[in-house]
Amino acid sequence: MSLTEKDPRAPETGARPPAPGVFARVARFSHRRRWLALTLWVVVLVGVWVAASGGDDYRENYSLPGTESQAAADLLNHSSKTKTGDSLQIVLHDEDGLRGADVRRRVDGMLAEVAKLPKVTQVRSLYEDESAISRDGTIGYATVVLDVTSPNMPREDTERILETVQEVDGQGLRAELGGGAARKLATGEGGWGEMLGLVFALVILVFMFGTLIAAGLPIVTALFAVGSTLAVIVVASHLVTIADYTPYVMMLVGLGVGIDYALLIFARFRSELVRGATPEEANVKALDSAGRTAFFAGSTVILALLGLVALGLGSLQGMALSVALTVLVTLLASLTLLPALLGIFGDRFARQFTARAAKRAASKRPEEGAGWRRFATGVQRRPLAVLLVAVVALGALAFPALSMRLGFTDAGNDKTGSTSREAYDLLSKGFGPGFNGPLYVVVEGEDGAEAPATAVAAALNDTEGVAAATGPIPTDDPNVATVMAFPTTSPQDEGTSELVGTLRDDVLPEVAKETGARYLVGGATAASEDYSDKVAARMPVFMAIVVGLSLLLLMVVFRSILIPLKAALLNLLSIGAALGAITLVFQHGMFGVEPGPIEAYLPVVIFAIVFGLSMDYEIFLVSRIQEEWHRAKDPAVAVREGLGHTGSVIIAAGAIMVVVFGSFMLSPERMLQQMGFGMAVAIFVDALVIRCLIVPAVMQLLGRRAWWLPAPLAKVVPGIQLEKH
Secondary structure, three states, rough: OOOOOOOOOOOOOOOOOOOHHHHHHHHHHHOOHHHHHHHHHHHHHHHHHHHHHHHOOOOOOOOOOOHHHHHHHHHHOOOOOOOOOOOEEEEEEEEOOOOOOHHHHHHHHHHHHHHHHOOOOEEHHHHHHHHHEEOOOOEEEEEEEOOOOOHOHHHHHHHHHHHHHHHHOOOOOOEEEEHHHHHHHHHHHHHHHHHHHHHHHHHHEEEEEEEEHHHHHHHHHHHHHHHHHHHHHHHHHOOOOOOOOOHHHHHHHHHHHHHHHHHHHHHHHHHHHHHHHHHHHHHEEEEEEEHHHHHHHHHHHHHHHHHHHHHHHOOHHHHHHHHHHHHHHHHHHHHHHHHHHHHHHHHHHHHHHHHHHHHHHHHOOOOOHHHHHHHHHHHHHOOOHHHHHHHHHHHHHHHHHHHHEEEOOOHHOOOOOOHHHHHHHHHHHHHHHHHOOEEEEEEOOEEHHHHHHHHHHHHHHHHHEEEEOOOHHHHHOOOEEEEEEEEEEOOOOHHHHHHHHHHHHHHHHHHHHOOOOOOEEEEEHHHHHHHHHHHHHHHHHHHHHHHHHHHHHHHHHOOOOHHHHHHHHHHHHHHHHHHHHHHHHHOOOOOHOOOOOOEHHHHHHHHHHHHHHHHHHHHHHHHHHHHHHHHHHHHHHHHHHHHHHHHHHHHHHHHHHHHHHHHHHHHHHHHHHHHHHHHHHHHHHHHHHHHHHHHHHHHHHHHHHOOOOOHHHHHOOOOOOOOOO
């Protein structure tokens, strides 16, 4: 379509008004049958929680088919006839030594009591193995073998073990508990941080709408949606693999987008009331305009989340599907429950909002949005300068992401003073920093594994970066054995990652040539490296799916080539800024945060969620600019009026998301802290810098070219009208 050609979607003069669309029909039904709609949502909420009353079965799956660490783990599992669970370490410290008769008597008595506790199958005393006591004799550890894996170990059973262990504390003897199950005790219980985020969101909404009831409706809508979906996921956890952190991510995203979508619709509802529409007509017009915008914005979030499924990374797929379902249900609530609530309180809002508008007019205060129009005019005067300054600033913030190190947190990142952190520090002090993250070299020989395992142990002891390597540890299969290598560096140190590569590329291939055996490097550090490599290898496909589908959707919505390209590039810029900020704070330890690696799957999760959420503001802002463009046919006026109508709503919606996401910084889980912080930064950058500065500057520079669509594409790309005007 040429720049001067008439919009094919514009109705012909004198033509019959188009029939109400699906959004208008849904709004009218929800308004007129408001008590029925509300009752149905209450029934759904109660019903799904009754179905979920049996409890959850959350579990994690970090298997990585096709990787060396997974092959090592599978080989060990197949070579063992007896299956055991994970283990805990009872770490003991006494400055006067652990070998004294009195200390040994107390420790032996405590270990005997631990052996009687539930879930414990075996306790290996530190006095049975001299290597379990440090060279100076002050630090040692006993091993508690469980009959379950760490994720399935009941918290109360771990607490009972800890209480028994710490009964020997005193008279110079100190006891701590380490291991995967013990780390759960360090996380504590979350929840109050999320509630604090909701309180701040309510304050922002009260400030925006002026009444508590009006402010509460978006939050009530979001809580209905998130609450219903959480119950569905509890039931689904018995059928598919869903990680235990999934509900928190669902709340993080669901509350943010739920309040956001309801806010966009409510803001349009209020503006229609102020223009003189009846509550029912305001409801219909709000859903037929802002409701459409929310629908397509939510669709981009869902598409981006479903792109995570293409990565094929175990429980990450379950998380992606769960969060996508959450966004879908929040959309349904915004399009059905919210109109019903607006119908219930519509007459009250009509009186309040129109009275406030009349008072504003009588006081001769500037019309609503006047400040944003002046702001847009300022940007339009120097669009290139604004664009360059903003892009350079965000580029500088994104730069640290180039040095991001991926991995998984361990007990060294747990809260200072927690028993798992104290155990970690004691073991590092007594046995070296690499003791907490040993590398497992699994050996498979054709005529027995002892000789090739002995050979590789000797080679490892001569390898730079290896503090010590144990002799062969046999398995039930005589052809399979294990050698443990303790690095000189901590599990999260870059030197340990480099050591994994050195062993796989240089050391083990040479030993394999001499012995003819097969050597596989496994362990937590090796698995972390494999996980990161797997993500990096599949990232291009993932990005192509997410960005490609979003470009197609925006091309259909706006019938333009340049607007979708601009949106994709700016979204990538906000994601880069978020990842750069995460790197500075959590990897380099800014603001006193414990430094460590970034969770290996976090970049792709943030990419998917933030890319979709950024499209929300893009569609909301540009759809209003498009509406003004069709009305005035002046690109400068369209940008100014578009920002004037949407600027305050975008800032309010962004502020709500920032406080909801930022509240997860108060979570005891480091992963949730990283995700909440990264998404808060991304939304802050997107709402304030990109949508209010860069987009107006770019649209001003593009002018009429922003709406250009090549003629061949114009013939095949369908048209979808977002705003009814």
